[in-house]
Amino acid sequence: MQTLAQDIKENRFKSVYLLYGEEVFLKNSYKNQLKASITQGDTVNFNQFEGKGIDVRELISLSDTMPFFADKRLILVEDSGFFKSPSEELTTYLPQVPETTCIIFVESEVDKRSKMFKKVKEIGYACEMERQDLNQLAKWAGTLLAREGKKITGNTMELFLHKTGDDMENIKMELEKLISYTLGREVIEARDVETICTERVTNKIFDMVAAIVNRQTRKAMDLYEDLLTLKEPPMRILFLIARQFNQLLQVKELMGKGMDKAGIASKLKIPPFAAGKLMPQARSFSKEDILSYVDLCVDAEESVKTGRLGDRMAVELLITKKY
Structure with missing residues (x-):
């Protein structure tokens, strides 16, 4: 670029x-x-x-x-x-x-x-034009806020990006909402983000993974349909599901070594806020469960690449664990 x-x-x-x-x-x-x-x-x-x-x-x-x-x-x-x-x-x-x-x-x-x-x-x-990482997105969003005379702490920015996901168009729209909502105030606070910002893809993926492992198939399928309505491609949804299962596996192993939230966040290069959400989820699933879904994600991707399944059907079968 x-x-x-x-x-x-x-x-x-x-x-x-x-x-x-x-x-x-x-x-x-x-x-x-x-x-x-x-x-x-x-x-x-x-x-x-x-x-x-x-x-x-x-x-x-x-x-x-x-x-x-x-x-x-x-x-x-x-x-x-x-x-x-x-x-x-x-x-x-x-x-x-x-x-x-x-x-x-x-x-x-x-x-x-x-x-x-x-x-x-x-x-x-x-x-x-690749999806930007969190540091790049935080810097860009901070620049847009500064132009409007707004300030935001690092923790609040992490919360904001956790809610919005990494889609820059969505981030820009949510920033515009925040700027309008905080008219007359210089500092954007966490409560502003919680009140005004809409949760996007990554949060739905987090909830979907929990529903998949807990056999809440209907809930997982509803979340999948929501993402399709938001025009998220099935293969990107599959990528995000696979990424979260891999993160859960890493988090579980690091927790087993006694590592805390800050250490895990640093090791995996994710925000501490995100590590804090992954840790309770990792605790609630066995390592065998997580590994089985990592394998299923690999199988689903292979099925699409070899033409055995369409991308949408591959994700549906993953959600219902019918491979």
């Missing part, structure tokens, strides 16, 4: 960019920044394509068209599927993109082994 920021700052752009990855907020942010910097508000020399079935020859024809009274023509291509099912014609063309054109691909799905992906890396810049 530093390369993107540098290109925008210096107003020097590569012929082709690819923005991809899980963090939608970052993809949209850099897409909009690149668009604003390249076009300077010019709509005449801006073309946009979206979805599968794009006419490749039309795209190439526009790319070869000189911009009208401007330095650059920008072509924005979103969710084309070209990086899962590459177009040979477009892949071959990319090195021929004229200096007067910039093409930006913004994709949800990418196969890094594809010729198209390798070609963009070779001649342009491919940037993966």
Whole structure:
């Protein structure tokens, strides 16, 4: 992402960019920044394509068209599927993109082994927008609050991020709610977070894992449906379930060695607040139970990758333990 920021700052752009990855907020942010910097508000020399079935020859024809009274023509291509099912014609063309054109691909799905992906890396810049870790998110959220004249302690920020999860768009919305709620006050307190902020994915995953192990299938399925309604992909839900079972296993082993909350948080690189929630859950489950679900998560992922099961069905079978 530093390369993107540098290109925008210096107003020097590569012929082709690819923005991809899980963090939608970052993809949209850099897409909009690149668009604003390249076009300077010019709509005449801006073309946009979206979805599968794009006419490749039309795209190439526009790319070869000189911009009208401007330095650059920008072509924005979103969710084309070209990086899962590459177009040979477009892949071959990319090195021929004229200096007067910039093409930006913004994709949800990418196969890094594809010729198209390798070609963009070779001649342009491919940037993966990954979910940010807690330290990065805390720093970013603190900066947004500081701009509004707000202060927040480290413990309150941990509580806030525990409630919101790691989705940056959701964090931004919850911050806006907090700022409005604390109008006239400088310091945001824990009670403000508890009162106004909505719990998101990670908390539902925590409750889902408890329901799965305690055989509360209906509750676990209800939580799963809630996450699907929030447009969480089944494979991300599976990843989060697997991550929590692995964390529970680690926490249980560290507790067995006499380690306290601070030590566990430091060892696993998680907030003390999160460690404090995991410890009672780890106590309530046997090591054998946790291990069996770690294995089930591996089986579920393997079933999806080999095509034996659809992603949604794989998670449902995990929840009901019917593998």
